[in-house]
Amino acid sequence: MIEQLSTIFSYEFMRNALIASFWISLATGVIGSLVVLNQIVSLSGGIAHAAYGGVGIAYYLGMDPMLGALLFSTASALIMGAVQRKTRSGADTLIGVMWSIGMAIGIIFISLTPGYKANLMSYLFGSILAVSGTDLRLMALIAFLVLGFVFFTYRSLLAISYDETFSTVRNVPVNLVYLTMLVLIGLTVVVAMRMVGLILVIALLSIPPAIALNHFKDVRPIMLCSVVLSFLLCFFGLVISFQTNIQAGPVIILLASAAFLISSLVRRLHLSKKP
Amino acid sequence: MEDKPVISIKNLWAGYEADTILEDISFEMFQNDYVGLIGPNGGGKTTLIRVILGLLKPDKGTISVMGQEPVRGRRHIGYVSQFQVEDKHFPISVWDVVALGRLQPNLLQNFHIRPYDKEVIELALQQTGMFEYRKRTMNELSGGQRQRIYISRALAAEPKILLLDEPTSSVDSQSSNQIYNLLAELNDHIAILLISHDLTAISTYVKTIGCVNRQLIYQGNKELTADMVEIGYGCPVDLIAHGLPHRVIAGHQHEDHHD
Numbered sequence A: 001m002i003e004q005l006s007t008i009f010s011y012e013f014m015r016n017a018l019i020a021s022f023w024i025s026l027a028t029g030v031i032g033s034l035v036v037l038n039q040i041v042s043l044s045g046g047i048a049h050a051a052y053g054g055v056g057i058a059y060y061l062g063m064d065p066m067l068g069a070l071l072f073s074t075a076s077a078l079i080m081g082a083v084q085r086k087t088r089s090g091a092d093t094l095i096g097v098m099w100s101i102g103m104a105i106g107i108i109f110i111s112l113t114p115g116y117k118a119n120l121m122s123y124l125f126g127s128i129l130a131v132s133g134t135d136l137r138l139m140a141l142i143a144f145l146v147l148g149f150v151f152f153t154y155r156s157l158l159a160i161s162y163d164e165t166f167s168t169v170r171n172v173p174v175n176l177v178y179l180t181m182l183v184l185i186g187l188t189v190v191v192a193m194r195m196v197g198l199i200l201v202i203a204l205l206s207i208p209p210a211i212a213l214n215h216f217k218d219v220r221p222i223m224l225c226s227v228v229l230s231f232l233l234c235f236f237g238l239v240i241s242f243q244t245n246i247q248a249g250p251v252i253i254l255l256a257s258a259a260f261l262i263s264s265l266v267r268r269l270h271l272s273k274k275p
Numbered sequence B: 001m002e003d004k005p006v007i008s009i010k011n012l013w014a015g016y017e018a019d020t021i022l023e024d025i026s027f028e029m030f031q032n033d034y035v036g037l038i039g040p041n042g043g044g045k046t047t048l049i050r051v052i053l054g055l056l057k058p059d060k061g062t063i064s065v066m067g068q069e070p071v072r073g074r075r076h077i078g079y080v081s082q083f084q085v086e087d088k089h090f091p092i093s094v095w096d097v098v099a100l101g102r103l104q105p106n107l108l109q110n111f112h113i114r115p116y117d118k119e120v121i122e123l124a125l126q127q128t129g130m131f132e133y134r135k136r137t138m139n140e141l142s143g144g145q146r147q148r149i150y151i152s153r154a155l156a157a158e159p160k161i162l163l164l165d166e167p168t169s170s171v172d173s174q175s176s177n178q179i180y181n182l183l184a185e186l187n188d189h190i191a192i193l194l195i196s197h198d199l200t201a202i203s204t205y206v207k208t209i210g211c212v213n214r215q216l217i218y219q220g221n222k223e224l225t226a227d228m229v230e231i232g233y234g235c236p237v238d239l240i241a242h243g244l245p246h247r248v249i250a251g252h253q254h255e256d257h258h259d
């Protein structure tokens, strides 16, 4: 077992993938907990898919697609956030619209670009085995931004997530904190895309916190548990992917789903045991 | 009465989009006041509170809280909403909820809870008799227990004004008596505006009564006048049927009126 693992991680691309998993888990575990607690899973999905528009345009212009994705996800986070602030209910439709517009723009610009495009699939389904040193630095940076933000504004974040009206009355800068959170979700989504692809990124963001929520009663342990879970899922996903030669993204998400099922069953059993 | 009102509203109109809900409201409240507001469902009581809190901009008229605009003056207000937070699954402890009352506008000031904040939070929990529940999660509490936590949270802000929107609607009678006694005590140094449909409680505990039904009838006395009854509820028979003590209804006999 140990021997096998050391063989697997003797490859540089596997070591990089593992380091990437670490940074991505830090960011998704922490920000994903906020996504789940604020019930903005679909908004985050909208941000992820809108980012594909940026991938397409950047590719067309011959720029780094990651840069395009970062710009698009930030812009869409701000737009959706601003609209959601104004009209609580109208946001749902807008999310759907931006979701599709992003995808459409991406697909159009990619088909306008001549040449071989196979690597664009990697944005849809992930390409964790191909991360570069630059990618890793970007992931670390975003993980630090997320951790710093949550660390320094924790009580305000908790307040806004729990009771926005009361936070407003206390004059907490609700919009600033909320929009910053959405932008960080956007950035996290883009780096997590490298791991599992934009189609599955929402699962990576929401499943570990959903599991943690079943077992903890405070936000901090939920975040910690999500990070650990997310890293374990990525780790085993990578190992299985290496040995079976199946793409890592789908393997990780299936593992996560299985873990979620088991966790829900355990909780059920636990609850039904009580008198 | 003291010279400076804590809340001052002049000729205020407010509503939502095309709907005008509040018409030409004028109202002054002073540091020693304990005002009870009654009125029918949809009369605009909660809307009035939202205007005072700066959550809803008035269409016309002026309003000040502690001599400032509501968005600035509201830092002196402790507020208990009519509606409880909906998300029953949010993992937050009683202590953390009451600690929200200590939130500051400056994000970095919220970084940690100072020893003084801790004292205030503890006192606020003791005042509503919920101290022993401080380690519980909110979703493990009953509706009435939660209401008491929200009152604690309002008190934790060390307010000069308390706005209470039906704070005891699901609190049992013993605890609500306890809360009303506490409010009477706090009224020594806090002005209180209490909305309630519990006319008996209102008539027993508050110093003055007002009635909101689009307009505000408030003369600064304790009696429910025929005016209020007519504008507020249409007919005094309802009130007597509620078992309201007779002394509360003052003024002349109610005359038959056209509907």
Ligand SMILES: Nc1ncnc2c1ncn2[C@@H]1O[C@H](COP(=O)(O)OP(=O)(O)OP(=O)(O)O)[C@@H](O)[C@H]1O
Residues within 6 Å of the ligand: B016, B019, B021, B039, B040, B041, B042, B043, B044, B045, B046, B047, B048, B082
């Ligand atoms: N967000 C809103 N948008 C549009 N109309 C609203 C909104 N909130 C309240 N209203 C309307 O304003 C009117 C007054 O509502 P308000 O909540 O102030 O009544 P209330 O006196 O507090 O009633 P209750 O005793 O039932 O709490 C109602 O007709 C209601 O339909």
Ligand SMILES: [Mg+2]
Residues within 6 Å of the ligand: B045, B046, B047, B082, B165
């Ligand atoms: Mg109301």
